[in-house]
Amino acid sequence: MIQESGENYLETILLLKNKLGSVRSIDVANALGFSKPSISRAIGILRDSGYLTMEPNGNLELTEKGVEKASAIYERHRLITRFLSEILGVSSETAEEDACRIEHIISEETFEAFKRFLSQ
Numbered sequence: 001m002i003q004e005s006g007e008n009y010l011e012t013i014l015l016l017k018n019k020l021g022s023v024r025s026i027d028v029a030n031a032l033g034f035s036k037p038s039i040s041r042a043i044g045i046l047r048d049s050g051y052l053t054m055e056p057n058g059n060l061e062l063t064e065k066g067v068e069k070a071s072a073i074y075e076r077h078r079l080i081t082r083f084l085s086e087i088l089g090v091s092s093e094t095a096e097e098d099a100c101r102i103e104h105i106i107s108e109e110t111f112e113a114f115k116r117f118l119s120q
Contacts, residue, residue: 004047004104007073008032009042010051013060014070023060076103079114087117 012031016023037087043060046052051066062070062114068094085097106114 002046002051002069005042006049006051007069007104008100009039009046010062010066010070011073011077013052013062014074017060017062024058025060028060038071046069073103076106076111079111079118080106082113083118 009028009032012028013023016027016031020027025036025039025043028034028043029036030096032039043052043054046066047054050063051069052063053061055061080099080102082097084090085092090098103106
């Protein structure tokens, strides 16, 4: 099982890859506001766990396993944010912040209920 911080890194790498086309450790550090050594350590753990690879040029590439995990976390983030803002009327800023925390701890059963509710 991957920790919450690892999930945040994967989600960030996915989003940066979609936005920039390629991602390096410094891009992740800048996006998350963490130090380069912290990022390097996390990248090493994610690489050893099979979620990403580092190309010789320094670009980070999500593996199939990494893309699946990052995509699932991002889907949770988007749907929870939508639920909080559209259904509960929470401000968009607060909905984003809360979704970022909730997305890591919500059960699959509850998340599926969110999806069903929002698809009505």
